[in-house]
Amino acid sequence: MPRMLDLVKASALPSHQMMSASKGALRLPADEMLEILVYIAEHNKIFGESARMTLAGWDEASSREAAANPKIAAEILNYWLSPKNIRPALLPIMIENPAVSNTKLGGLATTLKKELLDVLIASPRIRNSQQLLQDLITNHDLNGTQAARVRALLTGERVMEEPLIEEEKHASVGETAPKPTPKPAQNASETLLQAEPRVNPTQSTDVQTTSAKPDSEESENIPAIDPEADAALTHFLTEHAKEIASQPEKPFHPIGGIHEDTVAMEEPVPITIVAAAASAGAAPADMPPTGRPQVPHKSAAKLDGDKRDSVLQKISKLDIKGRIQLAMKGTKEERAILVRDGTKIIALAVLDSPKITDGEVEKFAGQKNVLEAVLRAIPMKRRFAKNYAIVRALVFNPRTPLDVALGLMKNLLVADLKNLSGNKEVAETVRKLALRMFRQKHEAANKK
Numbered sequence: 001m002p003r004m005l006d007l008v009k010a011s012a013l014p015s016h017q018m019m020s021a022s023k024g025a026l027r028l029p030a031d032e033m034l035e036i037l038v039y040i041a042e043h044n045k046i047f048g049e050s051a052r053m054t055l056a057g058w059d060e061a062s063s064r065e066a067a068a069n070p071k072i073a074a075e076i077l078n079y080w081l082s083p084k085n086i087r088p089a090l091l092p093i094m095i096e097n098p099a100v101s102n103t104k105l106g107g108l109a110t111t112l113k114k115e116l117l118d119v120l121i122a123s124p125r126i127r128n129s130q131q132l133l134q135d136l137i138t139n140h141d142l143n144g145t146q147a148a149r150v151r152a153l154l155t156g157e158r159v160m161e162e163p164l165i166e167e168e169k170h171a172s173v174g175e176t177a178p179k180p181t182p183k184p185a186q187n188a189s190e191t192l193l194q195a196e197p198r199v200n201p202t203q204s205t206d207v208q209t210t211s212a213k214p215d216s217e218e219s220e221n222i223p224a225i226d227p228e229a230d231a232a233l234t235h236f237l238t239e240h241a242k243e244i245a246s247q248p249e250k251p252f253h254p255i256g257g258i259h260e261d262t263v264a265m266e267e268p269v270p271i272t273i274v275a276a277a278a279s280a281g282a283a284p285a286d287m288p289p290t291g292r293p294q295v296p297h298k299s300a301a302k303l304d305g306d307k308r309d310s311v312l313q314k315i316s317k318l319d320i321k322g323r324i325q326l327a328m329k330g331t332k333e334e335r336a337i338l339v340r341d342g343t344k345i346i347a348l349a350v351l352d353s354p355k356i357t358d359g360e361v362e363k364f365a366g367q368k369n370v371l372e373a374v375l376r377a378i379p380m381k382r383r384f385a386k387n388y389a390i391v392r393a394l395v396f397n398p399r400t401p402l403d404v405a406l407g408l409m410k411n412l413l414v415a416d417l418k419n420l421s422g423n424k425e426v427a428e429t430v431r432k433l434a435l436r437m438f439r440q441k442h443e444a445a446n447k448k
Contacts, residue, residue: 105125
């Protein structure tokens with residue numbers, strides 16, 4: 001009896017069975033079903049798009065098992081290693097799979113972009129291969145830190161951040177070490193003082209005095225005693241010691257530019273609502289008796305602007321550790337600014353803050369001016385993944401990575417799936433899958 005894949009290749013299956021195959025609905029072992037899906041996605045013009053959507057949303061546990069299997073069909077690995085189909089969760093597993101050739105990895109090393117390069121640099125297989133490291137060093141998307149790490153691995157030298165790790169741990173975290181007198185963890189006000197940049201001796205004495213002590217606002221915003229925040233901060237600094245040590249002087253550079261408004265303002269009353277309310281003889285709740293929407297007084301708006309400028313100035317003076325402290329212990333306004341920090345470790349620290357609320361995270365999940373790493377990290381935290389409003393905001397955000405959005409869509413309600421299917425901002429794959437899921441859920445509801 002011929003294998004199902006052979007029948008698919010020979011176009012010997014009726015259209016309804018091909019449709020089932022493109023949806024992964026055949027009763028076959030996972031490896032065989034994946035091989036069929038890859039073939040349809042690559043070679044069938046009619047059912048290819050359906051197969052690609054099925055592969056993009058394939059169960060992660062099953063995908064990981066397949067990616068680690070050295071006997072898996074080469075076509076499956078090649079499909080998942082294609083730049084347009086890469087799933088970040090599977091990449092580290094596939095790199096170590098002996099079924100993936102060094103030639104294939106060399107091609108990836110020269111072409112991969114952005115954060116995926118960190119996955120390659122961290123791979124034991126890449127680190128132990130001079131040829132793969134040579135391929136990797138030619139990648140034009142390596143940043144300065146990544147390039148330095150690869151060069152150190154090529155020359156056999158100690159990676160540059162390693163000597164700093166112990167120093168950073170003992171200076172900031174107070175981790176117990178074989179040294180005679182390890183330094184205890186500092187409170188927030190002490191560390192913020194040390195995080196201030198050194199003042200040039202040519203500057204005025206007034207400037208030195210200002211930077212040498214926290215003002216009343218800073219002391220109020222970051223309480224010196226906060227056991228929960230202190231514990232979270234210590235854990236975060238310990239867990240990310242290498243990354244922090246590798247870029248201690250990286251300045252604050254927000255995604256979208258420093259002048260972009262970062263504070264959630266009250267939304268204006270839509271004109272259509274105002275008109276409808278006026279015709280009904282009533283005024284919206286946010287409108288005064290005159291029937292005109294309230295507009296903030298110019299002086300009040302100026303004060304808000306001055307306050308934001310003050311916060312931005314304070315943040316711009318801090319180094320990485322100082323900004324991490326502020327992300328953990330600062331105010332809502334400071335978190336709203338720091339989550340847009342172009343340094344990934346700072347933005348992720350905001351999500352680890354014990355003070356952050358679900359409402360804040362919902363706003364972050366819908367923002368287009370945050371790093372993709374933030375949008376990817378939000379659903380990784382169980383508390384946020386259980387909040388429907390956050391999940392919905394992530395799926396509707398066109399900046400959310402495709403694999404994350406596809407994985408979260410199954411949690412959406414029917415009405416939201418319908419709206420998503422008509423949302424022109426999100427990827428076409430998301431819209432098509434939303435339409436398919438909407439029809440399936442709608443039909444299932446009608447049958448009850």
